[in-house]
Amino acid sequence: MKTKINYRDLVAMGPCYHPNDIGIKSKYSASIPDFIKIYRDKVKNKEDIMWVICRNAYMTDKDLRLFAVWCAREALKLVDNPDPRSVNACDIAEKYANNGATDEELAAAWDAARAAARDAAWDAARDAAWAAARASARAAAWDAARDAAWAAARAAAWDAAWDAARDVARAAAWDTQIDKLITYFEQKT
DSSP, X not given: OOOEEEXXXXXXXXXXXXXXXXXXXXXXXXXXXXXXXXXTTTSSSTHHHHHHHSSTTTSOHHHHHHHHHHHHHHHHTTSSSOOHHHHHHHHHHHHHHTTOSOHHHHHHHHHHHHHHHHHHXXXXXXXXXXXXXXXXHHHHHSOHHHHHHHHHHHHHHHHHHHHHHHHHHHHHHHHHHHHHHHHHHHHHO
């Protein structure tokens, strides 16, 4: 496994933007933890750090899988009542990474987790449809002009609040994942 990253490595990955765009010069070379610490806030998106580092050149298959399981478990912490199929998929993926589960068990857990995600998407779509139906019924009862103005203001406020909350949560999640990667690489060196 590589313990350093350099300019040539970055260019060879074919990133969306050139390393020079964030201040990386042609003679650049650093340890992976140093690279992450320096450039985590200079990249255009926090995901870019993950895109660069989460590769077999820097992490074993086992470590990539365990990191993915850790990320999934962190996401499940944000759900009030996570689907047991999703929790089980994390458990099986972790066992698999540690040679404690078979390919068949992993495939079955993956299928169950996909079904859980599909069910959650259907539930969300149904809830959205009911919310839209309720909103339509309520809107019909109101004066059209007043309702349009009120709904637009309410929707704009809701969208802005939702976007801000989602952006804060997303940034915090990326930062947490990046911190986990730094810890991983510092322990490796």
